[in-house]
Amino acid sequence: xxxxxxxxxxxxxxxxxxxxxxxxxxxxxxxxxxxxxxxxxxxxxxxxxxxxxxxxxxxxxxxxxxxxxxxxxxxxxxxxxxxxxxxxxxxxxxxxxxxxxxxxxxxxxxxxxxxxxxxxxxxxxxxxxxxxxxxxxxxxxxxxxxxxxxxxxxxxxxxxxxxxxxxxxxxxxxxxxxxxxxxxxxxxxxxxxxxxxxxxxxxxxxxxxxxxxxxxxxxxxxxxxxxxxxxxxxxxxxxxxxxxxxxxxxxxxxxxxxxxxxxxxxxxxxxxxxxxxx
Amino acid sequence: xxxxxxxxxxxxxxxxxxxxxxxxxxxxxxxxxxxxxxxxxxxxxxxxxxxxxxxxxxxxxxxxxxxxxxxxxxxxxxxxxxxxxxxxxxxxxxxxxxxxxxxxxxxxxxxxxxxxxxxxxxxxxxxxxxxxxxxxxxxxxxxxxxxxxxxxxxxxxxxxxxxxxxxxxxxxxxxxxxxxxxxxxxxxxxxxxxxxxxxxxxxxxxxxxxxxxxxxxxxxxxxxxxxxxxxxxxxxxxxxxxxxxxxxxxxxxxxxxxxxxxxxxxxxxxxxxxxxxxxxxxxxxxxxxxxxxxxxxxxxxxx
Amino acid sequence: xxxxxxxxxxxxxxxxxxxxxxxxxxxxxxxxxxxxxxxxxxxxxxxxxxxxxxxxxxxxxxxxxxxxxxxxxxxxxxxxxxxxxxxxxxxxxxxxxxxxxxxxxxxxxxxxxxxxxxxxxxxxxxxxxxxxxxxxxxxxxxxxxxxxxxxxxxxxxxxxxxxxxxxxxxxxxxxxxxxxxxxxxxxxxxxxxxxxxxxxxxxxxxxxxxxxxxxxxxxxxxxxxxxxxxxxxxxxxxxxxxxxxxxxxxxxxxxxxxxxxxxxxxxxxxxxxxxxxxxxxxxxxxxxxxxxxxxxxxx
Numbered sequence: 001x002x003x004x005x006x007x008x009x010x011x012x013x014x015x016x017x018x019x020x021x022x023x024x025x026x027x028x029x030x031x032x033x034x035x036x037x038x039x040x041x042x043x044x045x046x047x048x049x050x051x052x053x054x055x056x057x058x059x060x061x062x063x064x065x066x067x068x069x070x071x072x073x074x075x076x077x078x079x080x081x082x083x084x085x086x087x088x089x090x091x092x093x094x095x096x097x098x099x100x101x102x103x104x105x106x107x108x109x110x111x112x113x114x115x116x117x118x119x120x121x122x123x124x125x126x127x128x129x130x131x132x133x134x135x136x137x138x139x140x141x142x143x144x145x146x147x148x149x150x151x152x153x154x155x156x157x158x159x160x161x162x163x164x165x166x167x168x169x170x171x172x173x174x175x176x177x178x179x180x181x182x183x184x185x186x187x188x189x190x191x192x193x194x195x196x197x198x199x200x201x202x203x204x205x206x207x208x209x210x211x212x213x214x215x216x217x218x219x220x221x222x223x224x225x226x227x228x229x230x231x232x233x234x235x236x237x238x239x240x241x242x243x244x245x246x247x248x249x250x251x252x253x254x255x256x257x258x259x260x261x262x263x264x265x266x267x268x269x270x271x272x273x274x275x276x277x278x
Numbered sequence: 279x280x281x282x283x284x285x286x287x288x289x290x291x292x293x294x295x296x297x298x299x300x301x302x303x304x305x306x307x308x309x310x311x312x313x314x315x316x317x318x319x320x321x322x323x324x325x326x327x328x329x330x331x332x333x334x335x336x337x338x339x340x341x342x343x344x345x346x347x348x349x350x351x352x353x354x355x356x357x358x359x360x361x362x363x364x365x366x367x368x369x370x371x372x373x374x375x376x377x378x379x380x381x382x383x384x385x386x387x388x389x390x391x392x393x394x395x396x397x398x399x400x401x402x403x404x405x406x407x408x409x410x411x412x413x414x415x416x417x418x419x420x421x422x423x424x425x426x427x428x429x430x431x432x433x434x435x436x437x438x439x440x441x442x443x444x445x446x447x448x449x450x451x452x453x454x455x456x457x458x459x460x461x462x463x464x465x466x467x468x469x470x471x472x473x474x475x476x477x478x479x480x481x482x483x484x485x486x487x488x489x490x491x492x493x494x495x496x497x498x499x500x501x502x503x504x505x506x507x508x509x510x511x512x513x514x515x516x517x518x519x520x521x522x523x524x525x526x527x528x529x530x531x532x533x534x535x536x537x538x539x540x541x542x543x544x545x546x547x548x549x550x551x552x553x554x555x556x557x558x559x560x561x562x563x564x565x566x567x568x569x570x571x572x573x574x575x576x577x578x579x580x581x
Numbered sequence: 582x583x584x585x586x587x588x589x590x591x592x593x594x595x596x597x598x599x600x601x602x603x604x605x606x607x608x609x610x611x612x613x614x615x616x617x618x619x620x621x622x623x624x625x626x627x628x629x630x631x632x633x634x635x636x637x638x639x640x641x642x643x644x645x646x647x648x649x650x651x652x653x654x655x656x657x658x659x660x661x662x663x664x665x666x667x668x669x670x671x672x673x674x675x676x677x678x679x680x681x682x683x684x685x686x687x688x689x690x691x692x693x694x695x696x697x698x699x700x701x702x703x704x705x706x707x708x709x710x711x712x713x714x715x716x717x718x719x720x721x722x723x724x725x726x727x728x729x730x731x732x733x734x735x736x737x738x739x740x741x742x743x744x745x746x747x748x749x750x751x752x753x754x755x756x757x758x759x760x761x762x763x764x765x766x767x768x769x770x771x772x773x774x775x776x777x778x779x780x781x782x783x784x785x786x787x788x789x790x791x792x793x794x795x796x797x798x799x800x801x802x803x804x805x806x807x808x809x810x811x812x813x814x815x816x817x818x819x820x821x822x823x824x825x826x827x828x829x830x831x832x833x834x835x836x837x838x839x840x841x842x843x844x845x846x847x848x849x850x851x852x853x854x855x856x857x858x859x860x861x862x863x864x865x866x867x868x869x870x871x872x873x874x875x876x877x878x879x880x
Contacts, residue, residue, distance in 0.1 A: 079768060084691060105292075111770030121761040123780060133779065134769040184765070191769055291772065298774050302685035305678045306699050309748065312741050313702055316713060319720030374616045381613035390617075397621050403860075405802030407831040408631070408853050411838050415846055416630045442623050473606040496708065503710025505805040506831070510838055530712050530805070537715075537809045543724060551809075555716045559709065566708040570701075 027054040030225045036090035045071050049251045058226045060240035068249040069229045073197050077113035078106050114193035118200040120180040122172035127164050130172045134191040158186035178209025198228040214239050237261050245269045323552030342516040344550050355516035359526035363437045364501040370441025375448025383456040384478045402446035410510030413439040431513030431525035440507050448497045455489025456482050488576035492569040499565040505530040529554045635850025652844030657852050660833035662819040670736035679747030687755040707745040714742045715809030723810050730811025733823040738810050743796045750792025754785040787871040794867035798860050804831040830856045
């Protein structure tokens with residue numbers, strides 16, 4: 001297995017010195033969230049969140065457990081619709097279209113906004129069928145050879161092709177945890193989303209597998225807008241261009257990553273990133 | 279490999295999906311149709327029956343001779359037969375079932391459980407004709423050796439066999455009820471120095487009382503509705519009696535008896551089976567409702 | 582803290598000593614164990630009785646022969662074929678409707694009022710005595726819909742009888758499918774029906790099949806509903822279409838048991854053995870099907 005040496009972070013100063021995307025501030029806005037509140041029945045889980053997520057950049061959501069970052073992530077592709085009794089106030093616009101509007105087709109939305117889950121959940125099918133499923137149900141391949149081509153393309157994008165190309169028709173469940181998660185990423189990429197939502201994608205993985213996922217995220221942002229939820233601050237610092245800090249269902253601070261980790265504006269943010277609570 | 283097979287164009291799909299949901303819904307609603315069907319069929323024929331036979335005579339008369347020259351339509355002998363057999367069955371099934379449940383829930387190790395559980399499952403799965411055979415040709419002769427006055431057809435033999443058949447039902451439902459009792463209650467009792475028997479009888483069983491009662495009621499309902507064991511072994515002589523050694527006829531056995539014969543449609547005799555059937559349905563349905571209500575209430579208490 | 586003195590004091594005061602309580606506990610355990618042994622013994626006696634009475638009569642001629650007035654020449658073929666045939670027809674009627682209803686209740690219905698009413702209704706129907714279903718079949722299928730005393734009428738009655746059980750067991754199987762599978766499918770832009778058809782059902786299939794076969798094996802043992810809807814008790818022919826009259830194994834057994842001659846009782850016992858073999862085969866098929874279709878994750 002060919003693994004590049006990991007890049008440990010020894011100080012926040014080193015973080016500040018790393019080359020950063022300076023074009024970010026001019027990048028167009030992909031997702032505009034305006035005063036979003038979310039309710040589980042009577043209980044309010046998110047309070048008036050407003051945030052602008054920019055195209056082709058990685059935005060990280062950080063915060064302690066239970067602060068609402070996963071719930072917020074799931075509002076972006078309306079996955080919370082599956083849970084009965086939930087309600088949304090405010091608006092979320094993707095490319096200026098309110099995704100909670102009456103004319104919006106949720107099924108199409110979810111193709112355009114892909115999701116990778118915390119615990120990898122490959123289908124109990126073969127590796128090939130896992131990636132092909134999204135293509136089939138969305139009618140995205142005209143024939144068998146196009147299908148196979150798209151499957152290969154997605155597996156390459158997820159840096160998994162070399163490891164599985166000889167056993168595409170074996171069960172996906174036989175793969176290691178890290179490989180399964182990369183398979184889930186390939187599966188999500190196959191349907192050519194514009195946005196990729198990742199809910200703590202590496203939290204169940206060992207450090208080497210985690211690093212491969214992080215490298216993948218760094219490469220993918222060229223083609224996709226990525227939002228990644230993580231409870232691991234160092235990961236957020238390594239991987240993201242912008243970081244949003246959540247606490248108790250509220251957005252406390254949102255800014256470029258290096259600023260959040262070196263000179264945050266809010267005391268609460270500073271306390272969290274320096275480990276005073278968490 | 280037809281890749282398009284998974285998905286027609288989105289336009290068509292959007293109209294197609296609600297149709298699927300509608301079709302599935304209709305299948306689910308069919309079950310309501312069954313209940314309506316039962317009620318309607320029973321009501322129509324019973325209504326026609328009561329136009330000729332006063333309902334008071336039916337419910338309070340003590341002679342059931344619908345095929346005689348001077349027919350009598352008092353259903354009480356049939357009811358008595360059913361209740362007598364049920365009583366005997368419950369005398370077997372309830373205590374034994376409860377004891378079995380207590381043992382399995384509070385005492386049994388995995389070895390015992392591995393033997394007992396399958397045995398109980400098999401007992402519950404034996405077809406009722408087989409039990410009928412057993413009652414008539416094995417249990418009755420056995421009883422006759424003990425009690426010489428025992429007739430070839432009687433209530434005791436099918437009652438006992440029915441009890442054994444229902445025992446697994448009581449055992450498993452009561453065991454479920456007892457397993458629902460939180461462990462904390464048991465631990466509190468043990469911590470005070472109680473033995474397992476004391477904890478079982480004084481803490482667990484009372485705590486699971488609604489669930490156990492629900493199990494008992496369901497067992498009674500099952501016994502009342504049971505047909506083949508009594509059709510084979512209890513006899514065909516309607517008799518208002520509590521004597522377990524003589525032939526009796528239950529409501530269910532009467533319906534079978536008439537069905538085996540050549541009663542033409544539309545006659546009064548034909549309608550008697552619906553009238554008896556209606557009584558049976560109301561009785562068991564009522565018992566089932568009470569049992570379900572008790573089980574719901576019990577579940578709320580320990581949710 | 583003087584434990585010995587306390588115990589003695591208790592005994593003098595008439596309370597329960599620990600020795601008494603231990604003895605009661607042991608006695609209780611013994612009684613309970615005896616009860617279980619009694620149940621086991623009854624099963625043993627039942628099996629032994631049937632085998633002793635019937636094994637001698639069991640032969641190829643018996644299985645393929647036709648009923649006769651003479652006990653020693655009677656065979657069980659029409660009843661055997663009748664049982665198999667009617668179960669197949671019942672399956673064709675009950676399985677699609679039952680599985681569809683379960684899918685609706687589990688995947689679409691949720692906690693809505695119609696779904697809750699239907700659920701309550703099904704729970705009640707599962708406990709209605711089978712003889713009442715027979716009366717329903719008689720009034721509706723045999724008379725009103727004019728099917729007469731045919732396989733179709735009997736199978737329709739049995740289908741209604743097993744429907745609640747099929748629905749309940751299918752729901753269990755659907756419920757066992759992990760939610761993460763459904764979520765992953767939705768996240769790719771799949772509709773609800775696509776998710777059910779391509780992800781949920783394949784995973785739930787073994788459980789559904791097992792439940793179906795168990796429900797059908799209960800139907801094989803049903804006697805009363807078929808007597809009422811007009812299965813004959815002395816059949817000299819095996820049914821050849823869904824409109825034919827027919828008989829089934831339990832009814833044939835019932836017929837033989839009801840005769841006074843001991844020879845017919847032996848036939849009944851042999852018939853029971855055939856019935857048991859049929860049930861065991863069905864259960865074996867259930868296990869085989871479940872193993873074969875267990876998701877091993879291949880395409």
